[in-house]
Amino acid sequence: MTRPERVRERLQHPAAWWLWGLGLATAASRTTNPVLLLLVVGVCVVVVTERADPSVANPLVPFLVLGAVIVVLRLLVTVVLGNGTGGSTVLFTLPRVPLPEWAGGIRIGGPVALESLLYALYDSLRLAAVLACLGAANALASPRRLLRYLPATLYDVGTAVVVGLTFAPQLLADARTVRSSRALRGHDARGLRETARLAVPVLETAFERSLGLAASMESRGYGRALRSTPRDRRLASAMALLGVLGVLGGLYGLLDGSVGGALGLPLLVVGALLAAASLVVGASRDTRSRHRRDEWALSETLTVACGAVAAGALVVGSVAGWEGVVPPQSPALPAVPLPAVLALVVAAAPAVLTPRPRRVHDVQEVTA
C-alpha cells in the first residue's frame, strides 16, 4: 500500500479505538445471524492486522481462541445433554444414560436435532463476536494508555497501578535470578516449598525498590498537582452515595417489574450519572504541559462515527424486526439484511482512514 507522504505516523487516541470497539460490540450483541457475526469478527481481524498498537503483544488471538472454545463447548454440551429447544430434523440418536432421581431434569444422550445445534451455534457465536470486538480494542490501543484519562479523584489509585505495571516484569526477573542462584547452590528448584522460599526475597526486594520510589516521589512533591478541598470531597461523597442509592432503587424497579417503569431504568440512569459525576467533582488537576500528547483529530472522530454507524444500524434493525437480524433456527441459509452488512463494512473503514501507528516506546505515566 502506498500512502501519502504528508500523513504523519502516529498512535491514535486510545479512547477513539475503545469507543469504536464498544460500538461494534453493541452491534454484535443485537444479532444472532451467523453471517453478520462472522463479518464482525472479520472486521476486527482486518482492522487489527492493519492498525495494531505495536507496543504490545497482540491480544486479539487469545480472545478469538476463547470465543472458539465457547462455541465448541456449547455444541458439545448440546450434543451430549441436549437443550430446551427440540427440533424435527433429527440428525442422529445417542444412547440414553439412565440417571438417579435427584438429578432432576438432566438427560444424557438421546436424539440430537439440527435445530437445537443451530440454536447453540448462533447463540454462542454472538458471545464470541462480542469478545472479538473487545480483543480488537485491546489490540488497537493498549488499555494502559487509558490510565492517563482517569479522573483526578483516582490519581493515587492510577499511580499505584502504574507502579504495579512497572514492577511486575522486574518481579519476575528477580524470581528467575533467585531461582538460578539457589539452583547453583544445589537446591532442587521445584515444589511448593521452593516457591514459598522464592516469595520472601522477591517481595523483600520489591518493597526495598518501592519504598525507595516513595521517598523519591515525596522529595519531588508528589501529588501537588491535585487540588481538592474538604468541601469538594464532601460534595463528591454525597453525590456518590445518592448515586449508588439511585442505582439500587432503579435495579429494584427493573428486576421486580411490578413497581412500574418510572422507578426502573430512568432512576438507574440518573443514579449512574450522579455516581459518575462524583468522580469528576471530588478533585481537579493543575494544568501542566505534557510530553507526547494524544491528539484528537478528524481520524478519531471518523473512527468513533464508524463504530456508531454499525451499532445504530443493528439496534434499529433489531427493534424494527428486519428479516434476518434474529433468524429462525431452520435448516436453510438465513436471510442477510443488506443495510446491516453495509453498516458493518463501514465499521471496517478505520483500517484505511486512520494514521499508521508508529513504533513508540510505551511511556508509562499518569501525568496530567
Place this chain on the structure above:
Amino acid sequence: MSADTGARATVTTAAPTSPVRTVRPRVIGLSWPAVAALALVGLVGAVAFAWPFLASADFVRAHGNDAPWLFAVLLGLLTLVCLAEVSSGRLDAKTIAVLGVAAAAGGAMRLLSAGTAGLEPMFFVVVVAGRVLGPGVGLVSGALAVTTGALLTGGVGPWLPFQMLCAGAIGLGAGLLPVRPAARAERWVLAAYALLTGLLYGAVMNLWFWPFLGAGTAPGLAFVPGAPLTENLSHYGLFYLATSLGWDLPRGVLNAVLVVVAGPALLRVFRRAARRAAFGAPVTFESRADAVDRDVPDVPDVPDVRDAGPRP
C-alpha cells in the same frame, strides 16, 4: 510549595519492643461515607451476581441478553467510585508504593499463570496484604492486583469489574479476620480463609456468565427465567459441580498450602515493610533553635533488612 526553611520535620517512631510488632497500622482508614458507599456497592454487586435468582420472567424476556453487559458496565463504574471514596485523595507516597507492590505481585502471578486458568496464587498476596495493613489496603490491593494482571495480559473484558469486586472483597475480609496478629493460630486461620475464598470466588464468578447460557442449554443445568428460587439454585449447583469445581478446588488448596508454607515469612516481610515505612508516625515541626540542642534521631530505629528471613 516551598518548604518552610525555619522548621525541620522529624519522624518519631517508638522503637519496637519485641521482634514482632503487634500494633496494626491503619494505612487507609475507612471514613463513614466510604463504609456506607462500600456497603451499598456491595449490595449492587450482590444483585449483579444474583440477578438470575431475583429477576421476574418479563424482565428476562425484555433484557435477558443485555443484563450481563449492563451489570458489567454498572459494576465497572461503581467499583471506580468505591476506589475513589476509599482513597479520596488521601494516599501518601508510601501507601502508593505498598499498593504498587501488591499490584505488581498480582500482575506477575497473572503473567506466570496465563496458561493455567484457575490456578491463580494471586490471592495469597492479597490476603497477606489485607491481614497486615488493614481492610482498606486489602480492598484496594485486591482490586488493583486483578486490574494490573488484566492490563499486562491485555485481558480487559466484561469479567474484569466482577473480578475486581470479588478480589477486593477477599482482601477486605482478610483485614477483618478476628485473630490476634502474630498469634500461633494466625497461620491456620489465614490458610482456612484462603481455601474458603478460593472456592467461593469460583462459585460466585461463574454466576456472571451463567445467564449467557440462557434458556437454551441443557435442561437441568440452565437458568430458567421466572422459575422458583429453589429450582434455579439447584440448577446452578449442578452446573457448578459439572463445570467449575474441578478448577476451583485446586486453586483453593494451592492458596491454602502457600499460606501455610510461606505465610509466616510473608507476614514478617509485610510487617517489616510497614514498620520501615513508619505509617502513622506523627510528624512534628519544630524551629531550628530547638533542634540544635536536642539530639533527635532522623532515621527511625529499624532492624537491618538483611538480618532476618532465609537467605536467597
